[in-house]
Amino acid sequence: MSHSRFESIGAYLPSKRVTTEELVSQLQETPEFDLERITGVKERRFRDTTPENGEDSFALALKAVQDCLSRSQYAAEDLDVIISCSITRSKDRTKMYMEPSFAGAIARTLGAREDTISFDLSNACAGMMSGVYILDRMIRSGAVKRGIVVSGEAITPIAETAVNEISSKYDLQFASLTVGDSGAAVVLDESVDESDRIHYIELTTASEFSHLCLGMPSDKTAGVALYTDNRKMHNEARFLLWTDTQRNFMEEQGLTFKDEGFDYIIHHQFGAAAIPYMNAIAEREFGHPMPPDLNVIEKYGNTSSTSHFIVLHDQLSQQSIPTGSKVLMIPAASGVVGGFLSTTISSLKV
Template sequence: MFKYSNVCLDTFGYSLPPRVLSSADIESSLAPLYDRLHLPEGRLELMSGIRERRLWPKGMKPSEAAYLAGKKTLDDGGIAAAEVECLLFTSVCRDMMEPATSAFVHHKLGLPKSCLVFDISNACLGFLDGMVMLANMIELGQVKNGLVVSGETAEDLLESTIAALNADETFTRKTIKSSFASLTIGSGSVGCFMRRAEAGETKPRLVRGVWRTDTDHIHLCQGDAQGGETTLMQTDSEELLLRGVDTAAAAWDAFAAPGWRNEEVDAYCCHQVGVAHFRMLFDRLGLSEEKNFQTLPFLGNVGTVSAPITLAMAMEEGAFKPGERAVMLGIGSGINSIVLGIDW
């Protein structure tokens, strides 16, 4: 358990890619596979709960996507680039192995040379880990503020998966299951400017959190580049669902102290993977489904962007009033889970 007294979530900003790709569009692209295996149309949306997801223009780099969200965050908050003391880039996707993708974002945003920059990578939990890392530095007085950004680019993974499924005629209804999760991925970017809270603060504060890890299951979801620009991911979705919920339950048990039990929390903003995942998670943890703010149906699984963009959209719609509480909850392959508590 970790607690904070002085961490303000000043401004969130996000950028949505221009192209909308529906689950029906993906099934149309998979017509050779669907015809050969006699798969019913509508299967992808029915199983995932995802109607559509967003995609960037071809060739978009993670740093470019993160820059868009970072600039939106600074612009919306009226924050000068020269004021930013720390920049953390947190996506699964990155521009290249070296240098850190945060360096490219720093350059595009025109941040000062005194600004600390580095990447954090932890599957779909990178942004939440970035919030914790920056909160630690703010609480310790190492920096007064900082910007956490993420830019996920799902285009190559989707294209590579569709091509592989159509090209390999040995796939069966059973063996395609390991590729199913790749078809739920979407693109997007998000940023959050965090700073030391001031007296009489009216903006939300990050106040507490818990994490849990179970690396006995590192094999359940693995993705990597496979020659050239081809990226593929293999996921045991059913087992990952079960073990991920187990890990999240352990985190929630440690988090849900008096004042933070389900009946005392006003909204949940979660890393969203699929409808089956959401239902099993909330049932296991005893959480109220009606308190969950959902972006899954129209954004899909946006990796590290999912939980923070869900919170940003909820705030944009005026979902919170002074005195209310929100919880961010994420599960990432590895397996890791983190729960963060926010006060208004």
């Protein structure tokens, strides 16, 4: 069976920086905890909302695709598949679109072939990982040769809603203050070398936790809101969804975590305090130390569905990931979605 690889990567981050201190200073009630210390988020990027340069989900996605293709060996007309994975779906500055599809609009804007397969999917913060999962399977099956997975997240309106609505010292909207806007894209093609390959990707959903993180219209104003019960989300039962699933997968393959020899791990960027706890649980469950954690939460916050690829792009741009490194990527999303992706990176550059 064929395997896929990450052939190129692109990202776009708006220039406007907003600090956690700035957001907290706007709240009616000062929280009982240090939000910056607990989350690790010092600042995040906010989309440009000026009339002349207004940025929306589509604009962020398109800029990330253009950045990705600028360092790819492929042009838009070479792509067999375009998958758009945004949670937020703003286009033309303010309108929210469900149809026509973002992927189709991106294909037309880029000048992709008429027979290019294009579709949207949304799976909360595991959106891009889900897109990679599907494209990986399409390449493995021989149905296609190459494609691109993209997401543009203009998600900071939930932070703006939270600032306006939080009125108690503990509120289910506090997690909304950690998000940042971004775009990310990756091209996948067929791997011909074990040192440059997606070895496996698996996702799973545990619906019993689905009520703990809900995005919806606000129940107070006309804004869009995210309600997250962090106290119940960040516990051992939820984190075991990853370790149990990966351990079972490895046992079926006759592998141990130690055998895998991961050089780095990238978690979903949802909280600096929670990730060490996850790693401690994983060390206990796998019986082996976790590799160094790559993160950008301090400067970009939680960029939702793009987060793993914003980390990867950032660390590659700093040349912090040596050629031939084996990376484990761990999604965590509302739903609740867990899983794992194993990849060795050799040709991917920024």
